[in-house]
Amino acid sequence: MSDEPESLSAGVVHRLEEEILNGARRPGDRLDERQLAEQFGMSRTPVREALQRLAASGLVVSRGRQGLQVAQMSLADLLDAFSVAAELEALASAQAARRINPMQRERLQAAHIACAEAAAAEDAEAFYSANLVFHELVAAASHNRILQDELRRLTLKISPYRRATTYQPGRMHSSIPEHERVLDAILRGDGQQAAQMMRSHVTLLGEGLSDLLHFLHSSDNQGLLADTA
Numbered sequence: 001m002s003d004e005p006e007s008l009s010a011g012v013v014h015r016l017e018e019e020i021l022n023g024a025r026r027p028g029d030r031l032d033e034r035q036l037a038e039q040f041g042m043s044r045t046p047v048r049e050a051l052q053r054l055a056a057s058g059l060v061v062s063r064g065r066q067g068l069q070v071a072q073m074s075l076a077d078l079l080d081a082f083s084v085a086a087e088l089e090a091l092a093s094a095q096a097a098r099r100i101n102p103m104q105r106e107r108l109q110a111a112h113i114a115c116a117e118a119a120a121a122e123d124a125e126a127f128y129s130a131n132l133v134f135h136e137l138v139a140a141a142s143h144n145r146i147l148q149d150e151l152r153r154l155t156l157k158i159s160p161y162r163r164a165t166t167y168q169p170g171r172m173h174s175s176i177p178e179h180e181r182v183l184d185a186i187l188r189g190d191g192q193q194a195a196q197m198m199r200s201h202v203t204l205l206g207e208g209l210s211d212l213l214h215f216l217h218s219s220d221n222q223g224l225l226a227d228t229a
Contacts, residue, residue, distance in 0.1 A: 008042055012050035015040065020059070020070060021132065021159050027072040027224045031060060059156055072226035073157065075213075081158050086202040088151050089135065093182055093198040094191035096141035104141045105187060111137055112176075112183050119172035127175075128166045132159075134179060138186070138198070160224055165212055175201070 016036075019025045031051060037044045051068055054060040061071045073081065100108070111134040118127035135155070139148045155162075165171055178201040185194035217225075 008046035009049035009053065012036070012040060012042075012047055013053050016050065016054060017059070017156055020156055022129070023160065023163050025070050027070050027160050027226075029070045030066065031068040031070065033068075057153060071157070072224065073161070074226045078158070078161055078225070081154060082161075083203065085151070085154050085158060086199045088147060088154065089138065089202050090195040090199040092139045092142040092144065092147055092151065093186060093194035095144055095147070096138050097186045097189050097191035097194040099143045100141040100186060104137065108134070108137045108141065108183060108186070112179050115172075115179055116176050119176055122172075124166050124172065127172045128163055131166070131175065138182070141186070161212070164224065168212070 016025065016031075025031075033044050033047050033051065036051075037047045040047065051060055055062065055068070059071055060068050063069050096104075111130060114130035115127055115134055118124075118130050132155075139151050142148070178197070181197040182194055182201060185191075185197055
């Protein structure tokens with residue numbers, strides 16, 4: 001019995017994380033304890049504990065009278081987060097090139113094909129989901145649990161912004177050859193090349209950064225960035 005509240009709160013944490021990953025909850029969205037308890041069909045205690053855990057991880061923040069919200073990132077923090085993600089994913093790619101097993105090779109190839117098919121169909125939602133799987137499989141193939149945990153935490157924070165880039169004109173199609181270069185290097189066992197290709201794929205520089213900023217300031221995405229004024 002003593003494990004039940006912990007398992008319930010862990011379940012709420014997982015469900016909220018998945019909703020943030022798939023875009024059902026966006027930065028700035030309010031998280032009401034009573035409403036969540038009703039949605040998940042449970043008492044408010046495990047929900048409260050789950051929100052406390054998410055707040056401790058920085059994924060949820062308190063806004064005083066406005067209550068708890070999905071955390072928004074400032075522009076500076078967002079750029080720093082992408083630079084850290086690029087290095088972590090580069091490391092994962094390098095280790096995956098040395099450690100990937102046969103089943104993971106097949107899954108990674110399948111994820112790449114799914115991304116390509118979604119891009120060809122101009123299906124941004126399907127591409128976003130397949131792209132998440134591709135990056136998760138690279139991390140899993142590193143067989144580095146510490147790295148996977150750190151990447152998971154960071155991915156949760158930047159996923160709403162990464163999701164926004166999916167809808168930039170041409171971004172899906174430009175991602176396919178980038179994925180292909182990462183995949184090819186991993187399958188050849190070339191860790192240095194895999195890291196370099198992944199770093200280039202994830203890092204926001206030049207026109208990619210400019211386009212993302214423009215997109216984040218469009219009407220559909222206002223509120224994703226924290227107001228630092």
